[in-house]
Amino acid sequence: MIILLIALFAILAFVANMMITNRGVRIVTTVIMFVGLVLSVAGVAANMNSHYGMKEVTTTTKKQIYTAGTASQGFGLLLYQGVGTNGAENVYVYRATDNAKKTTIAKPNLNTSSRMSNISGNKAYKITKTTRYVYKNATMRLMFGIGGNNHQLKNKHVVYQVPSTWVALTTTQAKSLQSKMTPKTDAEKQALAQQQAQLATLAKTDPDKAAQLQVAAVKKALNIK
Known part of the structure; x- marks a missing residue:
């Protein structure tokens, strides 16, 4: 118009x-x-x-995410890796559904920021807060809508909520995890076998506690505070 x-x-x-x-x-x-x-x-x-004639509208979505690791691990795994020259933003890796064969790789862009936070419970979530520009009314949309900028993205902020039954690792940490947790001596092998047997028993009655113990062991091996 x-x-x-x-x-x-x-x-x-x-x-x-x-x-x-x-x-x-x-x-x-x-x-x-x-x-x-x-x-x-x-x-x-x-x-x-x-964005004259427009207003900001913010929507928030909450979706459960699933481990980037295998189900046999017994604990949840969220992978991330810093990108860019200053590493201010991360690429995140997880599964979008419980039975997904492939992992989802969430990459940042100029309009998206992200961070992680700890939560209670045993499920991990991806909280996405999206702000878009929309026309204030039909008149403004009629006047300026020819540009196709209605619902234009302003910014998006993503929070990955990680419970105590999950661990967030960089891809570098994840690659070194197996070697760091592999026993070197017969005594260490015997101790590991006992721990695994105890965890298997505990997982039947208190899977969350078993997952928390495994997460603690992973953090100790990788020197994560």
Whole structure:
């Protein structure tokens, strides 16, 4: 609609200047059309640069995520790795469903920020808070909506909520985990076998406690506070 108004004001200003013989009427009409043209162009610029006629709408979604590791591990695993020159943002790896064969790799972008937080319970979640620009009303959408910028993304903030039955590791830590937890001596092998038997028994009655003990062992092996 705004494009039509710009064209209309431009044409009317030209016609008024060329066709109206009365000098006073011609000047007044031309000025009015020119002001309308300038205001229309300014409105387009304000809409493009400052989202004039729009408002911010924020929605929040909460989805359960599943371990990036195997089910036999007995505890949840969220993998991450810093990206960029300063490593301020992370790539996260997890499974979107319990039976997913492939992991989901969540990559950051210029409009997305992310962090991790600890929660109680035994389930991990991905909380996504999304803010978009939408037109305030139908009139504004009719005027400026030709640009296709309704519901334009402003920013997205993601929080990965990790319970005590999960551990968050960098991909480097995950690669070194097996070697660090592999027993070196016969005594260590015997101790590990006993621990695994105890954990298997505990997992039948208190799987959360068994998972927490495994998480504690992983953190100790990797020197994670």
